[in-house]
Amino acid sequence: MIKAVYMATPEIAVNCLQKLLNFNDLDILAVVTQPDRPCGRGKKMTAPAVKEFADRHNIKVFQTESIKNDVELLKNLKELNPDFFITFAFGQILTQDVLDIPKIATVNVHASLLPKYRGANPIQRAIYNGEEETGITTMITALALDAGDICLQEKIKITPDMTDTELAQIISDKAPFVLYPTLKQLYNGILKLQKQDDSQMTLAKKFKKEDSVINWHQSAQQIHNHVRSMTMWPVACTKYNGSVIKILKTEMVEGLKETTVPGKISEISKAGILVETGEGVILIKELKPEGKSKMDAYAWSNGAKISVGSYFE
DSSP: OEEEEEEEOSTHHHHHHHHHTTOTTEEEEEEEEOOOEEETTTTEEEOOHHHHHHHHTTOEEEEOSOGGGOHHHHHHHHHHOOSEEEEESOOSOOOHHHHTSSSSEEEEEESSSTTTTBSSOHHHHHHHTTOSEEEEEEEEOOSSTTOSOEEEEEEEEOOTTOOHHHHHHHHHHHHHHHHHHHHHHHHTTOOOOBOOOGGGOOBOOOOOGGGGBOOTTSBHHHHHHHHHHOTTTTOOEEEETTEEEEEEEEEEEOSOOSSOOTTBEEEEETTEEEEEOSBSEEEEEEEEETTSOOEEHHHHHHHTTOOTTOBOO
16 A cells, blocks of 8 residues: 655645545545635635645645644654655645655656746746647656656647646646556656756746736737736736726637737727737737626627727736
C-alpha cells in the first residue's frame, strides 16, 4: 500500500484528490491545506476547497499558515510515516526539513510542460502568451522553484478559444492519471527521472489587478488571448464613458478592417460589439457592466445606448 499526504488548496486540486481515492493501493493519510480565509463582500470565513472535500470524505485535515514553521504539524506528519508528500497548488514554500519527512519523495503536480512556465500562474500565462500546447508535469520537489527532476509529462492542446477556466478543468481531470503512475513507478523503483534543461526555462508570474486593463493598441489576437486568460481572475476590463466594463468573452474576426482606430466601436449587431484594435478587429460577445450581472454584449449596447463610432477607453 502506497501511503501519501496530499498538500493542496484550491478547487483545481479537488478533482485530482477525488480520483486518487479510487486507486485501491493508494492511501491518502491526510490533507494539508491553507487556513480558512474571509471571502466575498460579507468577508465570511471560508474553508479551502480541498478542506471541504476532505471533511466530507473523513480524511484528516491539517491547516497551517506556514508549514515550515509549524513544529506541531511537522511532528504529526512524521508520525504518519508517509511514502510520499503530494503537492498540487499548495501555495507554500517547502523547506528541506519538510522534504526529508516522506520515505521516498515529495511529488509536485505542475500545470505546464516544465521547464516552461515555472511559477504560480502557468495556466493563465500559457493562454495569455498564445501558446498552442501546454501540459502536466509531475516532478520531484526541490528547493528551487519548480526546478526538480521531471517524472512524467502529458501534453494538452490549447484550442484557439479555450479559456483559463476550461484549461484548468482539463488539467484537473487529467492530473490524477499522470500522478498515480508517477507514484507507482517511484514506489517500485522503476521510474527514470529527467533533469530539466534550465536554458529552456520560462516564468509564469502571477497576474496583478492592473494587468486586467485591455490595451486596444495591441492586436486583436493579443486582446483575445488577454480576455480568455483571465476569466478566473482578475478578468479583462476596459472603460466606456468612465465606467469599468469587464470583458468576459470575445471572438476573432478575420478579413476585416486593414486600417483601424484602436478602441473604436465599428459595428453593433446581435452577434456582439465589433471593436477596432491596433491590428484587426475583435468581437465582444459577453461582458459585465459595473455594478451589474454578466450579459450579452448586444443587450448591453441597447440598454446603454452605445453608438457606432464611440470608443472604449
